[in-house]
Amino acid sequence: ARAAIGPRDLAGIRVVVTAGPTVEDLDPVRFLGNRSTGKMGFAIAERAASRGASVTLVSGPVSLATPRGVTRVDVRSALDMQAALREVMGADLEHADALIMTAAVADYRPAEQSATKRKRSAEPLRLELVPNPDLLAEVGAARKGARPVLVGFAVETADDAGIEAYARRKLAAKCVDMVVANHAKDSFGREDNRATIVTAGGAEALGVLSKHSLADRILDRVAERCR
Ligand code: CTP
Numbered sequence: 001a002r003a004a005i006g007p008r009d010l011a012g013i014r015v016v017v018t019a020g021p022t023v024e025d026l027d028p029v030r031f032l033g034n035r036s037t038g039k040m041g042f043a044i045a046e047r048a049a050s051r052g053a054s055v056t057l058v059s060g061p062v063s064l065a066t067p068r069g070v071t072r073v074d075v076r077s078a079l080d081m082q083a084a085l086r087e088v089m090g091a092d093l094e095h096a097d098a099l100i101m102t103a104a105v106a107d108y109r110p111a112e113q114s115a116t117k118r119k120r121s122a123e124p125l126r127l128e129l130v131p132n133p134d135l136l137a138e139v140g141a142a143r144k145g146a147r148p149v150l151v152g153f154a155v156e157t158a159d160d161a162g163i164e165a166y167a168r169r170k171l172a173a174k175c176v177d178m179v180v181a182n183h184a185k186d187s188f189g190r191e192d193n194r195a196t197i198v199t200a201g202g203a204e205a206l207g208v209l210s211k212h213s214l215a216d217r218i219l220d221r222v223a224e225r226c227r
C-alpha cells in the first residue's frame with residue numbers, strides 16, 4: 001500500500017506526462033488505435049502530484065479518472081498531442097522541467113480522413129498511411145541543455161537483450177535521458193510491469209513492480225536530474 005503522506009521531494013518541479021494511445025480517425029465512426037490503456041502514465045501523474053510536482057497530463061482516449069491535483073488535457077490524434085505539448089510546454093520548452101512520454105503515439109495516420117462514413121464494398125480495401133511526427137524526438141532535438149529532462153517508454157516484443165538494444169537505440173535517436181523498456185506481454189492493461197530503465201550510464205532491470213512503484217522509481221531518477 002502507498003503511504004498517504006510521503007516526501008514532497010518534487011515540489012516546484014513542473015512535470016508533463018503523456019498517456020494512453022493516440023487514435024487516428026479514418027472517418028467519423030472508425031479509427032486506427034493500439035492497446036495502450038493509459039495506466040502507466042496515470043500512475044506517474046498521480047505519484048508525481050503526490051510528491052509535490054505541478055503535473056499536466058496529456059492523455060489520449062482512455063477510461064481512467066484524473067488523479068487528484070493533476071491538470072488534464074485530452075487529445076485524440078498524434079497531431080493533437082503535438083499541438084497540446086507545444087501549448088503546455090511553451091515554444092522554447094520553458095514551462096516544463098520534465099517530459100515523461102508514456103503515450104503510445106501512433107506511428108502512422110490515414111493519408112485521408114473521410115468526412116462521411118465510408119461505405120462497405122466487396123472489393124479489398126487498401127489504406128494509405130503517412131508517418132506521424134516523432135513527438136519525443138522533436139523535443140529532444142529542440143532542447144538546449146539539460147531541461148526538460150526527457151523520458152521515453154518503449155514496448156517491444158523482443159527478448160530482454162533485444163529490448164535493451166532497441167532502448168539504447170531510441171535513447172540516442174531521440175536525444176533523451178532515459179528509456180523505460182518493457183515487453184508487450186508484461187505491460188498492456190496490467191496493474192504491474194517488468195521494466196528496464198536504460199540511460200547513457202547503463203541499464204537497470206527492475207523486476208516486476210506495480211505501475212505505481214515503477215512510477216516512483218522513474219520519478220526518483222527524474223528528481224535526481226532536476227536537482
Ligand atoms: N514517440 C513519440 N512520437 C511518435 C512515436 C513514439 O513521441 N510518433 C515516443 C513514445 O511516446 C515513447 C518513445 O517515443 O516514449 C518510444 O516509442 P516507440 O513506439 O517505442 O518508438 P518508435 O521510435 O516509434 O519505434 P518503433 O518502431 O519501435 O515503434
Ligand code: CA
Nearest residue numbers: 104105106107
Ligand atoms: Ca512506435
